[in-house]
Amino acid sequence: MANEWDLIVTTAMGLESVAADELRKLGYNSLTVENGRITFPAQAIDICRTNLWLRTADRIRLKVGAFRAITFDSLFEQTKALPWAEILPENAAFPVTGKSHKSILHSVPDCQAIVKKAIVESLKQHYHKEWFTEDGPQYKIQIALEKDVATLSIDTSGDGLHKRGYRQLHNLAPLKxxxxxxxxxxxxxxxxxxxxxxxxxxxxxxxxxxxxxxxxxxxxxxxxxxxxxxxxxxxxxxxxxxxxxxxxxxxxxxxxxxxxxxxxxxxxxxxxxxxxxxxxxxxxxxxxxxxxxxxxxxxxxxxxxxxxxxxxxxxxxxxxxxxxxxxxxxxxxxxxxxxxxxxxxxxxxxxxxxxxxxxxxxxxxxxxxxxxxxxxxxxxxxxxxx
Known part of the structure; x- marks a missing residue:
């Protein structure tokens, strides 16, 4: 893995500053705080530490890249150019989810399909294979379009971070x-x-x-x-x-x-x-x-x-x-x-x-x-x- 990546900490609206304060107390200071998320540079060990320690975050996502995309061709080529093989092993399972807000590329199913195809092409070039079994570890990839900027990231958490493991039973109106x-x-x-x-x-x-x-x-x-x-x-x-x-x-x-x-x-x-x-x-x-x-x-x-x-x-x-x-x-x-x-x-x-x-x-x-x-x-x- 590269020495340094950007991590995206997602939060509920209104909790960004609380999660940012948690991150600072853990020793992370180069924070970019936006609505619903905080981005900061990190190393692999920080994926472990933030998942374990953050009390008010929803998920920790590994940012693979971000770029402007207003055509499907641009989305395909720029996605393909990202360093997928540095992250995804040959047998990785990599489903793609998506969302789009105020963007020309508003068809989420089409964007998901194009991103999936672009990643496959990138991995083909690296692994010299035509077919991938996808029977290994899961890497849930998200394509998020916001005002024509595409952000590609991978969920590192799995279940949402609110699931601590102790509350298998709850009342009808549970507080997260x-x-x-x-x-x-x-x-x-x-x-x-x-x-x-x-x-x-x-x-x-x-x-x-x-x-x-x-x-x-x-x-x-x-x-x-x-x-x-x-x-x-x-x-x-x-x-x-x-x-x-x-x-x-x-x-x-x-x-x-x-x-x-x-x-x-x-x-x-x-x-x-x-x-x-x-x-x-x-x-x-x-x-x-x-x-x-x-x-x-x-x-x-x-x-x-x-x-x-x-x-x-x-x-x-x-x-x-x-x-x-x-x-x-x-x-x-x-x-x-x-x-x-x-x-x-x-x-x-x-x-x-x-x-x-x-x-x-x-x-x-x-x-x-x-x-x-x-x-x-x-x-x-x-x-x-x-």
Whole structure:
């Protein structure tokens, strides 16, 4: 493999800056941040590290090339000229997917077929073969056209990075693990502070908090499609996993509580926490939000209350928001972070948020309401990220 390639980190809209901050903390600084993606130069080992460590990214893609293409001939010739044989082994399986936006070449099936044919021709010249079995490792290639610029990339992740491996079972309106992590990272919660989620559902937010608190790489317990690629040196994935294991702090004490009004959700949360390796480390309780009590100071409450589109009626949602507002008054050293599409959230809560941030929960446009608690005189509470 070449010494250096560009990697494309894809994200949900609104999470680009959070993922970019993650990348900087991993030591990557030459970042180009655009809508829904971040591009940066990297080496093979960085494919391993970013897949293992990024909490808020959707996928890691290996960029093969980008160029302007307004004719099918141009698309074919420029695709053929890219260094496919440096990446694809002789027996590679390489299906091609595509998308086109505001481009002259708008027929996605035609673009896919042309890219496939161009790659085959390139490999023929290198391997001196007329036929390829495609029975080896998978390299899922994407042709993405945006305003007549074609970007060709290969998915290195396989399943989306939100699939950590612990949540085989979930509730009817699950919050993606990547969004849950983003909510926690934006709060700047640290594991020395108490943490609560009063709408825990299948346990995603508390489990992601535990992974962050103990610095456990979110991809540590899953596999990736690129692990089967021969372009890596024999020990690169092993070295990346060993590094992740060394950096984890499995002995870090955690004070994390998840609660839900539905006892079935508590059973589901406990099951998922066991799958994630946090059995006994996270406390789950059945109770409604109004019954939340604590004697601890400077905690962090993060939650995903019902929106109305999927569950609950308007009156119920207004009542929940009022209950949350009352809790914030009662526990004024705690900071509250709540995601909702309910437009009257602040009115029902009883006050304007200290800060508001637009996020997308799937296709639902939401606001992330952030209420900063009063600083405890003996303990400075961490301030959220801008």
């Amino acid at each position: 693990e990547t969004l849950a992590s983003a909510m926690i990272l934006l709060s700047r919660w640290t594991p020395d502070r108490p943490f609560a989620d009063p709408f825990c559902g299948s346990g995603t937010i508390p489990i992601e908090a535990a992974m962050i608190g103990q610095n456990i790489a979110p991809g540590f317990n899953r596999s990736f499609v690129s692990e089967n690629w021969p372009l890596f040196q024999a020990d690169e994935w092993g070295r990346a996993r060993a590094e992740a294991d060394d950096l984890a702090n499995y002995n870090q004490p955690l004070n994390i509580i998840g609660s839900d009004i539905d006892h079935k959700m508590i059973e589901l949360s406990e099951h998922n926490a066991r799958e994630a390796g946090f059995s006994g480390l996270i406390t789950f309780k059945q109770m409604q939000v109004a019954d939340f009590t604590t004697r601890q100071e400077s905690g962090c409450l993060i939650g995903n209350p019902p929106y109305g589109q999927r569950m609950g009626d308007l009156q119920q949602i207004e009542g929940i928001c009022r209950d949350l507002g009352q809790l914030f008054k009662k526990y004024d050293t705690w900071s509250f972070y709540l995601i909702s599409s309910f437009e009257e959230f602040e009115t029902s809560f009883g006050r304007k948020a200290t800060k508001k941030r637009k996020l997308y929960n799937g296709r639902i446009r939401t606001d992330y309401y952030q209420y900063f608690g009063r600083k405890h005189p003996q303990k400075e509470a961490s301030q959220p990220v801008e």
